Amino acid sequence: MNSTGRAGRPKASSRETLAEAACELFLERGYDATSVADITQRAGVSRSSFFNYFASKSDVLWSGMDERIGEAIRSLRSLGKSASGPSVHGILLLLVRDFEPDPLALALRNEAAMGLQEELVRDTGLRLARLSDAVATAARGSGIDVIRADILGAAYAAAVMSALRVWAEQGAGRGTPEAVLRGALALIHDLPWVDGAVDETP
Structure with missing residues (x-):
């Protein structure tokens, strides 16, 4: 049209x-x-x-989300030594709050029809890496060891991107990405922000 x-x-x-x-x-x-x-x-x-x-054709799909990720990264950096599980959760929830249907949501819902499978895998990976690094850096800044921080970063970033995908696939009229992300973050309860006892049983 x-x-x-x-x-x-x-x-x-x-x-x-x-x-x-x-x-x-x-x-x-x-x-x-x-x-x-x-x-x-x-x-x-x-x-x-x-x-x-737009910087490129793929930027048409990602520009809105990239702006939100950039703001989330700036907020994570500002936490410094005060970074905690609740403060990081709050920043990530803001990342998807009031997320209206946009080209990315349409692409996630219609990736096969649009021929976007490989493109979305690659481009999602780039955003996962940016978010993961930002969360891991915040974790290290709060005193968490490198390996645990990297695992936390990967888990939290995956929760964000998976929540967006599930919300988009369900249809924008069914709930909000924030609600889906809350559920995703709840699944990380076995990986608390603070250090805990490690089960070394093989």
Whole structure:
């Protein structure tokens, strides 16, 4: 559907128009068969306009989430020695709070139809790595040993990304990603933030 001639609808920003056009094309043609030129033509904007908003084709899907991850990383860094399980939980829950359906949610729900399986595996891995490192760094800053901190980072980052995927696959009208993430974080109860006794039984 072209972005022109939408009677009765408020005019969307160029960013929104580009994102909508990209998602339409990904569903129609598949991700690999869609070029930036295709997207700008469908949206009725210039190529330079595309790169004013997005660094690449995949950035159309991830730009909103990347902004949230960046804010979460800054918040985690600010914790310093006061980092704790509850404070990290709070930051991660804020990361997904009020998360409206967006291109990423649509992609997660329609990855097969869009031909995005390999792309999402790769791109999700990059975000997992960023979040995992930030949580692990916060854990180390609070005095937790390196191995435990790395495990905590991996677990918490996986909880965030898995919660988003499950929420998207269920459909945006069924609950919130924050509620799903609360459930995911509860599954990490056997890996508390503070050091505990380690069972060394082989």
